[in-house]
Amino acid sequence: MQGHCDTSLALPREVRTTLQSKLCNPNDVVDKLLQNLKLEHTSLEQSEPETRKWIRCLARNANCSNRLDVVHYLREITPAGTTGPLMQENLRVLDIPQQEIFDLSVFLSGGDEWKLLAGRVGLNSERIRYLDKRFDNPAGELLAFIGTQSNMTVGELYDLFNECGLPAVADRL
Numbered sequence: 551m552q553g554h555c556d557t558s559l560a561l562p563r564e565v566r567t568t569l570q571s572k573l574c575n576p577n578d579v580v581d582k583l584l585q586n587l588k589l590e591h592t593s594l595e596q597s598e599p600e601t602r603k604w605i606r607c608l609a610r611n612a613n614c615s616n617r618l619d620v621v622h623y624l625r626e627i628t629p630a631g632t633t634g635p636l637m638q639e640n641l642r643v644l645d646i647p648q649q650e651i652f653d654l655s656v657f658l659s660g661g662d663e664w665k666l667l668a669g670r671v672g673l674n675s676e677r678i679r680y681l682d683k684r685f686d687n688p689a690g691e692l693l694a695f696i697g698t699q700s701n702m703t704v705g706e707l708y709d710l711f712n713e714c715g716l717p718a719v720a721d722r723l
Contacts, residue, residue, distance in 0.1 A: 559607040562586045564579035569608070569615055575601075579628050583608050602632055609633035631690030631717025639705030644697035646704065651697075655690035666682040671696055678689055 554590075561569070561583070568582040569573045583604065584591065593601050593681065605628055608629035612620035613636065624633045646654075658664040668678045681688040695704055702710075706721050 557709040559603060561611055563609060566611070569612060569617060569620065576617075576620040577689065579608070579612070579617070579620050580624065580627070585650055591627075597628065597632065605632050606634045610639065613638075625721065630719065631720045633721070635704050635708045635720070635723035637704045637723055639703060639708070641704045642697070643700070643702045643707055646697070651693050653688065653692055653717070655678070655687055657719060657722055658689035658693075659687060662716070663719065664692055666712065666716065668692050670710055670714055671700070696712065 565579070565582045565586055568579050572615060574582075580594075582594070587601070587604060595603065597605065605624060608668075609621050609624050612618070613634075618636070619635060620654065621636060638651075658667070665678055665682070667689075670682065671692075673681075673695075677685075681691050687690045696707070708720045708723050711723075
């Protein structure tokens, strides 16, 4: 994926102008992006990697421009895990508010999904088993470990959730 790392993309001027206009509704903004990329609306539902990068770029710019209506609209019309996080992508995992970490850990603890993430961040099976047996909230402990033992950002965590096949979890960020 590496979607958030590609900050080299810059929205075309016409799309930025539409995004900055509070009079333009989210549909207008997305339509302007599609026009500039010469894409159909259907390309949003089953997007190619390059299209996903542009969607994420638009969502990032919308988030920075305080146009959360555009981000929410994109989340409605694209598959989970496409738009990027609602939180700032460069926010360190360590700095995510505790309530958000708790909510995320509860969502991850429904099954063994957290173990996929643990394996991806380099924990071996013994450490995963330790977390599983010793803690009531192993997903919370894993997120705390990620926050304290790495400089991982929210954007990187979002991508990691997607790589683990957990796009719905990614969209909780």
